[in-house]
Amino acid sequence: MTDKPKLMVVIASTRPGRIGLPVGEWFEAHAREHGGFDLDLADLAAIDLPFMDEPKHPRLREYTHQHTKDWSARVEAADAFAFVHPEYNYGMNAPLKNALDYLNAEWKYKPLGLVSYGGVSAGTRAAQMIKQVVTTLGMFPLFEAVSIPFVAEFVGEGGAIVPNQVMEKAATAMLDELVRVSAAFAQLRAA
Numbered sequence: 001m002t003d004k005p006k007l008m009v010v011i012a013s014t015r016p017g018r019i020g021l022p023v024g025e026w027f028e029a030h031a032r033e034h035g036g037f038d039l040d041l042a043d044l045a046a047i048d049l050p051f052m053d054e055p056k057h058p059r060l061r062e063y064t065h066q067h068t069k070d071w072s073a074r075v076e077a078a079d080a081f082a083f084v085h086p087e088y089n090y091g092m093n094a095p096l097k098n099a100l101d102y103l104n105a106e107w108k109y110k111p112l113g114l115v116s117y118g119g120v121s122a123g124t125r126a127a128q129m130i131k132q133v134v135t136t137l138g139m140f141p142l143f144e145a146v147s148i149p150f151v152a153e154f155v156g157e158g159g160a161i162v163p164n165q166v167m168e169k170a171a172t173a174m175l176d177e178l179v180r181v182s183a184a185f186a187q188l189r190a191a
């Protein structure tokens with residue numbers, strides 16, 4: 001542990017063979033090199049939340065299931081988020097929406113960077129949908145984003161992502177802004 005803020009990098013896709021895993025691993029490595037944050041890589045496939053099964057509204061924080069308590073503690077510990085997400089049928093994927101719906105105050109007053117990928121749209125239609133949802137939870141989605149079009153073209157022979165300069169510059173700009181904004185929001189949460 002350091003005194004750096006904590007960035008949770010969420011891998012949103014849960015499909016076997018998902019491209020989201022190498023994209024998330026590339027982004028996490030880039031964030032580690034950036035050095036502005038301690039990192040928590042949250043892979044929604046590994047976390048394996050069931051469909052939202054809490055009887056009470058999450059704003060009450062009266063959770064009945066251990067999986068919710070664990071997810072709550074992990075999200076609460078984060079100061080900022082980066083969602084590495086696909087676009088499914090012009091929208092956000094269901095496991096990400098489910099993971100958001102489980103909690104409420106744990107997301108509040110925290111900034112979010114979006115790393116989207118897809119075909120020609122680079123996942124940006126899903127990103128717009130995510131912005132609408134997360135502002136309801138009091139998150140602050142950044143303008144700075146990593147938008148990867150034709151993502152399959154960036155998968156190298158070993159399966160890892162081979163980024164171009166545009167992706168690397170965008171990731172650095174987003175991380176720089178996440179550091180600045182998370183510091184301001186930490187003060188707001190403490191007040």
Ligand SMILES: Cc1cc2nc3c(=O)[nH]c(=O)nc-3n(C[C@H](O)[C@H](O)[C@H](O)COP(=O)(O)O)c2cc1C
Binds near residue numbers: 015017019118119120
């Ligand atoms: C159910 C489904 C819906 C999709 N819809 C879109 C879409 O709306 N826009 C797009 O650019 N790509 C779409 N794709 C293609 C995805 O961009 C591509 O399969 C990508 O690898 C999905 O991310 P993942 O492998 O991390 O799950 C879709 C793929 C799936 C499986």
